[in-house]
Amino acid sequence: MNFELLLFIVFALVAAVSSLMMITRKNAVISAVFLVLNFFALAGLYLLLNAQFIAVVQIIVYAGAIMVLFLFVLMLLNTGKEEAILHGKKPIKYFAIFIAAVVFLQVAYLLVFGSGSFTSNPDIEASLSSGTVETIGREIYTKYIIPFEAAGFLLLAATIGALILAKKKFE
Amino acid sequence: MNSIPIEYYLILSAFMFSIGVTGVLIRRNAIVVFMSIELMLNSANLTLVAFSSYLGNPIGQVFVFFVMTVAAAEAAVGLAIIIAIFRNKLTVNIDEINIFKW
Numbered sequence: 001m002n003f004e005l006l007l008f009i010v011f012a013l014v015a016a017v018s019s020l021m022m023i024t025r026k027n028a029v030i031s032a033v034f035l036v037l038n039f040f041a042l043a044g045l046y047l048l049l050n051a052q053f054i055a056v057v058q059i060i061v062y063a064g065a066i067m068v069l070f071l072f073v074l075m076l077l078n079t080g081k082e083e084a085i086l087h088g089k090k091p092i093k094y095f096a097i098f099i100a101a102v103v104f105l106q107v108a109y110l111l112v113f114g115s116g117s118f119t120s121n122p123d124i125e126a127s128l129s130s131g132t133v134e135t136i137g138r139e140i141y142t143k144y145i146i147p148f149e150a151a152g153f154l155l156l157a158a159t160i161g162a163l164i165l166a167k168k169k170f171e
Numbered sequence: 172m173n174s175i176p177i178e179y180y181l182i183l184s185a186f187m188f189s190i191g192v193t194g195v196l197i198r199r200n201a202i203v204v205f206m207s208i209e210l211m212l213n214s215a216n217l218t219l220v221a222f223s224s225y226l227g228n229p230i231g232q233v234f235v236f237f238v239m240t241v242a243a244a245e246a247a248v249g250l251a252i253i254i255a256i257f258r259n260k261l262t263v264n265i266d267e268i269n270i271f272k273w
Binding site for chain 2: 015050093135147161162
């Protein structure tokens with residue numbers, strides 16, 4: 001077993017288990033902390049995939065900014081503990097779990113027993129250079145400059161919208 | 172480098188997406204539902220980065236960058252809406268938030 005596969009197994013296990021823990025904890029704050037753990041495991045997987053820029057942005061934006069916002073709101077509202085996860089309307093919740101499991105099994109079946117036409121034989125040089133800040137920055141600032149400006153405008157609109165929504169009571 | 176079959180990443184991504192769907196469907200706390208949506212966005216990001224890396228094409232990672240931007244905007248506005256609803260109803264339980272129900 002080579003070192004890369006070992007790293008993948010560790011990160012994938014952490015990501016899978018922390019996502020499971022996230023949806024099963026009664027206390028929402030603990031759920032949020034498990035989601036942070038999940039984001040860190042995903043950043044490790046991005047590093048394995050030679051995507052350095054995305055890995056760093058994942059930690060700064062997701063684990064840093066977005067999750068701090070979530071935790072801030074959670075502690076501000078102090079919503080208390082939920083009742084047991086499968087409490088009330090049980091048949092519908094079991095049905096929901098069943099549907100999600102069916103979706104996952106379908107996708108996994110297709111991936112494992114599918115045509116298998118995608119040969120995972122990557123061009124190492126292209127793969128290494130495609131994740132650097134230089135390459136992604138050049139793409140963003142040349143070919144994708146208009147989507148980039150639109151994303152900036154979207155963030156401005158979201159900031160103003162969030163301010164207005166949270167400022168005072170709805171009329 | 173890249174000795175792992177891409178299917179491993181895709182199956183992990185599918186698993187995380189299913190967990191996110193389950194979280195949206197069974198949890199009643201609106202903030203946890205939001206976090207499950209973030210989980211689904213992240214599983215889609217993992218797929219994009221995996222294909223981007225295995226095809227040696229940076230465009231997938233540029234798209235992930237935009238997805239993160241939209242997720243940040245969505246989280247800010249969504250949490251503001253939750254705060255506004257909490258002020259009126261004093262709850263974030265989505266079973267009790269039915270103000271649009273006529």
